[in-house]
Each structure stands twice: as C-alpha cells, then as structure tokens.
Amino acid sequence: MFTGIIEEIGEVLSLQPTRGGGARLRIGCHIVLEGTKVGDSIAVDGVCLTVTDLAPESFTVELQPVTLRRSALGTLRPGDGVNLERALAVGGRFGGHYVQGHVDAVGRVVTLYRDGPALVVRVAAPPEVMRYVVERGFIAVDGASLTVQRRWPGEFEVSLVSYTQAHITLPRKKPGAPVNLEVDIVAKYVEQFLRAGTASGLSTEILERAGITTDEVGGSL
Structure with missing residues (x-):
C-alpha cells in the first residue's frame, strides 16, 4: 500500500x-x-x-x-x-490517503492555470472514475494524493501548493497529456456494501445518519 x-x-x-x-x-x-x-x-x-x-x-x-x-x-x-x-513500511507515517497502486483509468490534462501562488490543474476523466469524485475528497493523479477542488460532469480540478508543484510531475504536463487516476478505495467499498442491500446491514439511511450522503459515494445506488 x-x-x-x-x-x-x-x-x-x-x-x-x-x-x-x-x-x-x-x-x-x-x-x-x-x-x-x-x-x-x-x-x-x-x-x-x-x-x-x-x-x-x-x-x-x-x-x-x-x-x-x-x-x-x-x-x-x-x-x-x-x-x-x-510501499508504506509498517509503523511508517501515513501522510496522504489509502493508495493501492491499482490504476482505475487514464485521464487527460485539460488545462493548467495560476491562482495566486497555486497551480490549478483541470483533468478530464471517464464516467467510471467521475462517479467516485467528490469535492474536497481524495484522488491519486499519477500516484500523487491530491484534493479535489471542484468537479463537473467529466472533469475535476486540483490545486497544487508551491511545495507540491516542485515535487511531482503534474506541473510539467501539457494539455492533452495522459495521467493515471486512482479513486479513493473507501468509496468503492461503500458502494459495494450498498449494492449488497440488507445482506450487508448497510443502507443509505444509515449512511445519512452518519453524515454521508449518496452523492459522496457515487450518486444514487
């Protein structure tokens, strides 16, 4: 991991x-x-x-x-x-999010633009990825743990602080360049539990009482 x-x-x-x-x-x-x-x-x-x-x-x-x-x-x-x-060593410091190294799909860089000192990158992604993408949630882009700043149908944005800009390859990418995408595995597990229905003992009502909406786990299931 x-x-x-x-x-x-x-x-x-x-x-x-x-x-x-x-x-x-x-x-x-x-x-x-x-x-x-x-x-x-x-x-x-x-x-x-x-x-x-x-x-x-x-x-x-x-x-x-x-x-x-x-x-x-x-x-x-x-x-x-x-x-x-x-790979994360046992007892090592956990600084990002759970990344398996199992790519879900290849996306494409749409555009890069400045927002003060930050660099904002917009990425196009296929539906099988976008269903798990939520604003302020995690996504791995070429293996880098990044926070989704905004999302639209088929696209999302991430904002890179100065330190991140200097330590990952994404700022070097040109529009149209491919990027490896991996969504947060937690969203996939929640979706599978919901699909299992009562057999799993988990429902949308239980999730909503816990403060998790279906929008956060890929929409209505």
Missing part, C-alpha cells in the same frame, strides 16, 4: 518491449533506492510495480500487457519524469 506522498521524481532511462506484449522499464533515481531490494514494490506514476533488478542509481520493473492497457506507462519516453514512492 502507498500514501500518495511522492518521495522523488525519477527519470525514465529506457522502455523496451518484451516477448508477449509486455515491457521492461528502467528508471534512474536515488531516494527510493534506500533500503530497497529486489522483489520490493515501488509505485511508478501511481502504478504498483515489483523491482526486478537494482543498480547503484536505477531500478528495473517489468510491465505486464494489462498494465500497459490500463495505465499511461506505455507512453513514457527516455528523459520523462515519473513520480516514485516506496
């Missing part, structure tokens, strides 16, 4: 196709190599991947065909920056 707090921006050194439709990705970095060994998990732009090889200033991961289909990793080129985060 991850927290969405990016530790380092790595550099893509190579992306080579492998037999069977997969690929081998090598990334140059420093911070995330500390304490890392072969077999450990590192989130690369929000995708949980297993380290298959280590070098003094880089690591290698293997990309399955399904990973290439469900994420934007296949569009990477040598020299591109990628967000990196090691």
Whole structure:
C-alpha cells in the first residue's frame, strides 16, 4: 500500500518491449533506492510495480500487457519524469490517503492555470472514475494524493501548493497529456456494501445518519 506522498521524481532511462506484449522499464533515481531490494514494490506514476533488478542509481520493473492497457506507462519516453514512492513500511507515517497502486483509468490534462501562488490543474476523466469524485475528497493523479477542488460532469480540478508543484510531475504536463487516476478505495467499498442491500446491514439511511450522503459515494445506488 502507498500514501500518495511522492518521495522523488525519477527519470525514465529506457522502455523496451518484451516477448508477449509486455515491457521492461528502467528508471534512474536515488531516494527510493534506500533500503530497497529486489522483489520490493515501488509505485511508478501511481502504478504498483515489483523491482526486478537494482543498480547503484536505477531500478528495473517489468510491465505486464494489462498494465500497459490500463495505465499511461506505455507512453513514457527516455528523459520523462515519473513520480516514485516506496510501499508504506509498517509503523511508517501515513501522510496522504489509502493508495493501492491499482490504476482505475487514464485521464487527460485539460488545462493548467495560476491562482495566486497555486497551480490549478483541470483533468478530464471517464464516467467510471467521475462517479467516485467528490469535492474536497481524495484522488491519486499519477500516484500523487491530491484534493479535489471542484468537479463537473467529466472533469475535476486540483490545486497544487508551491511545495507540491516542485515535487511531482503534474506541473510539467501539457494539455492533452495522459495521467493515471486512482479513486479513493473507501468509496468503492461503500458502494459495494450498498449494492449488497440488507445482506450487508448497510443502507443509505444509515449512511445519512452518519453524515454521508449518496452523492459522496457515487450518486444514487
């Protein structure tokens, strides 16, 4: 599991196709190599991947065909920056939100604009993502835990403070660039419990008494 707090921006050194439709990705970095060994998990732009090889200033991961289909990793080129985060250690400080490293869909950057010192980024997302997106809620964009500032049908905005701007890749993106999106897993669990009806012992009335509306878990179910 991850927290969405990016530790380092790595550099893509190579992306080579492998037999069977997969690929081998090598990334140059420093911070995330500390304490890392072969077999450990590192989130690369929000995708949980297993380290298959280590070098003094880089690591290698293997990309399955399904990973290439469900994420934007296949569009990477040598020299591109990628967000990196090691898996959360037991007892480690939890600073973001629950991020699994399982990408739900690929979105697209619509526009970037300034709001004082903040950088606001608008992202287009498919319906299967937008149903879980709520204002002031969490979403992982290329693995970075961000707060939704506003939402519309098919789009949402996030606002990046100065520190975040310097430590993730999103400010480098151009309109039209793909981004990996992962919604808050809590919303998915709540939706499944509601769909199970009385068998789960959970209902919209119970949620509303707890202060949670159906709008917050993907609309009317």
